[in-house]
Amino acid sequence: MIEIKGLTKKYGSFYALKDLNLKIEEGTVFGFVGANGAGKSTTFSILATLLQPTAGEAWINGVSISQNPHEVRRQIGYMPDFFGVYDQLRAEEYLDFYGASYGLNPKQRMELIPKLLELVNLTNKRYDYVDLLSRGMKQRLCLARALIHNPSVLILDEPASGLDPRARVEMREILLELKAMGKTILISSHILPELAEMCDTLGVIDSGELIAHGSVQSIQEKLQNEKVIRVKIAGPLKVAVTFFENDPQVSRLTQIQDRQIVEFLYKGNDEDQLDLLRNAMATGLPILAFSEQETDLEDVFMEITKGAESL
Amino acid sequence: MRELLANPVLVKEIKLRFRNMKSFTGLFFYLLVMGIFVFGFVYLTGSISGGGFFRPEESFILFTMLSFIQLGLILFITPGLTAGTISTEREKQTLNILLTTAQSSFQIIFGKLLSSIAFLLLLLLSGLPIYSMVFLYGGVSPGQMAVIFLFYFLTLLAIGSLGVMYSTVTRRTVVSMIATFSTMIFLTAVTGFFLILTVSLSSVAMGTGTSPLSYFWASINPAVVLMSLLEPSWNDEISRITGISLPLWVSYSFFYLLLFAGSLWLSVSKLRVNMNKYR
Numbered sequence: 229m230i231e232i233k234g235l236t237k238k239y240g241s242f243y244a245l246k247d248l249n250l251k252i253e254e255g256t257v258f259g260f261v262g263a264n265g266a267g268k269s270t271t272f273s274i275l276a277t278l279l280q281p282t283a284g285e286a287w288i289n290g291v292s293i294s295q296n297p298h299e300v301r302r303q304i305g306y307m308p309d310f311f312g313v314y315d316q317l318r319a320e321e322y323l324d325f326y327g328a329s330y331g332l333n334p335k336q337r338m339e340l341i342p343k344l345l346e347l348v349n350l351t352n353k354r355y356d357y358v359d360l361l362s363r364g365m366k367q368r369l370c371l372a373r374a375l376i377h378n379p380s381v382l383i384l385d386e387p388a389s390g391l392d393p394r395a396r397v398e399m400r401e402i403l404l405e406l407k408a409m410g411k412t413i414l415i416s417s418h419i420l421p422e423l424a425e426m427c428d429t430l431g432v433i434d435s436g437e438l439i440a441h442g443s444v445q446s447i448q449e450k451l452q453n454e455k456v457i458r459v460k461i462a463g464p465l466k467v468a469v470t471f472f473e474n475d476p477q478v479s480r481l482t483q484i485q486d487r488q489i490v491e492f493l494y495k496g497n498d499e500d501q502l503d504l505l506r507n508a509m510a511t512g513l514p515i516l517a518f519s520e521q522e523t524d525l526e527d528v529f530m531e532i533t534k535g536a537e538s539l
Numbered sequence: 540m541r542e543l544l545a546n547p548v549l550v551k552e553i554k555l556r557f558r559n560m561k562s563f564t565g566l567f568f569y570l571l572v573m574g575i576f577v578f579g580f581v582y583l584t585g586s587i588s589g590g591g592f593f594r595p596e597e598s599f600i601l602f603t604m605l606s607f608i609q610l611g612l613i614l615f616i617t618p619g620l621t622a623g624t625i626s627t628e629r630e631k632q633t634l635n636i637l638l639t640t641a642q643s644s645f646q647i648i649f650g651k652l653l654s655s656i657a658f659l660l661l662l663l664l665s666g667l668p669i670y671s672m673v674f675l676y677g678g679v680s681p682g683q684m685a686v687i688f689l690f691y692f693l694t695l696l697a698i699g700s701l702g703v704m705y706s707t708v709t710r711r712t713v714v715s716m717i718a719t720f721s722t723m724i725f726l727t728a729v730t731g732f733f734l735i736l737t738v739s740l741s742s743v744a745m746g747t748g749t750s751p752l753s754y755f756w757a758s759i760n761p762a763v764v765l766m767s768l769l770e771p772s773w774n775d776e777i778s779r780i781t782g783i784s785l786p787l788w789v790s791y792s793f794f795y796l797l798l799f800a801g802s803l804w805l806s807v808s809k810l811r812v813n814m815n816k817y818r
Contacts, residue, residue, distance in 0.1 A: 273635075273813075276635075276639050277638075277639065277814060278635055278638060278639065278811075278813060278814065279813045279814065280813055280814045297814065298641065298643070301639055301640065301641050302641050304639070306636070306639045308632075308635050308636065310632055311632050311633065311635065311636055312631035312632035312633045313633065314551070314555060314631075314633060315555070316555055316558045316559065317551070317554075317555065321551075321554070325547055325550075325551045326636075326640060328547035328550070329547045329548075329637070329640035329641060329642050330640055330641045331641055370636075373636070377641070
């Protein structure tokens, strides 16, 4: 379990992180979303005991990061967003070195290494030099490295960044496997849909502040107060466009002429939406379909961060 | 002790160092320089004397020159081997991962320092067969040679830890290299210059009085101390000039051990620079 209370990191007068409060339950996956420079890596660096917070405190499985950082390091597996590898070291030796760094004896290391390489699909690269592996392979090897001491908490800073689509899918599958193993995972990305399908909860951070926190659905509901309505008309679009534009709760109306569709953002609640449909039918609009569109998570994220910017 | 030597950083560094061709070429050129000098000296001395023989006094001169060449090589190579130990990890973006392992700052620094020193010790030991040429002709005792090697060890320990310290506190290897070489130049050339200057400006030059300040400059200069170890009569001369009878090697050992301990302490405390309060 991870608990964060009032975590703040300040550089001069600039807040890289401002009063962050979070509780991530054991065995769950928490996705941290935010644009580049929003404060994700700062949070992760603090939790990984690499950075001292200006204020606040965090606990990993009840162990304080400021009082007992040495013990925290044993509890976590950390994967930074940018990392390098040693030249002239084979994949097996790379894992062996980090295993030794966590105090595992040679027998334990030799038992673990093949299993970890299998988990990240690198069994056939066991004797290859790590600096010659592809980016995706290095990312997976780094994940295996983070697991060498069997940590209960994984802190993964943009593990899929810079990967091609195939490597991203492979990485996601591994993470889902780790989730099934009961690991508590804290993962960050600036791509919201990437996280949504594997996370139990999400946190959206912008300019160092947590602006939304909860399940994927609750974040959508909480932060998006406009629905996208799509209406298919049997006749000419002009009359329908005039009708919907006259409604004060309608905005950003667009027409898709060749498909006889009108699409707009609607601010009203379900009752208002029902009234709108009733009135349209009453005025004789030839409506073939009236539906609420599934919103794109990417759009939600853009809207959230845009809103925060204007504050 | 066994735990210290089982240090993962030390094991990994030694493994990587000996996989690197540069280590072997370095060793090759080190022995080549030493070999050319020794055999060249023996050949030239034999040719000049005409009889093809080599007197014990000449053997001692060879030993002295060889000792100075080796000191020069140690002073020149040590910064190159140690001044990039931590900063290279930082530049290659491997340091953050290393810092999140269960290894303490001391273990990491000690492993880095020891691996560099192990290579330097290998250089020194690999030069022993060339040194043994001196024994062939007599004039030098094994005890004297052991003292000289202890002196080398202390010097490379201090300069090495200085290199690791600069590498830890500076962000870039280039800066760390410059700082380490500058310190090394200060300890050799600048202190030598000040020694000459203080002696010249003192009343010693007039043939009266002493110059205690000169003792300080002499006691931290590796070349002067090496000479005092090779030729003990130097200690009497220094004692006469400075008015301090404490042998130079005592002050030297104290100063360089202090330098070693201070550099090691600073490196350990500054490794996790963003976690000042924490270990």
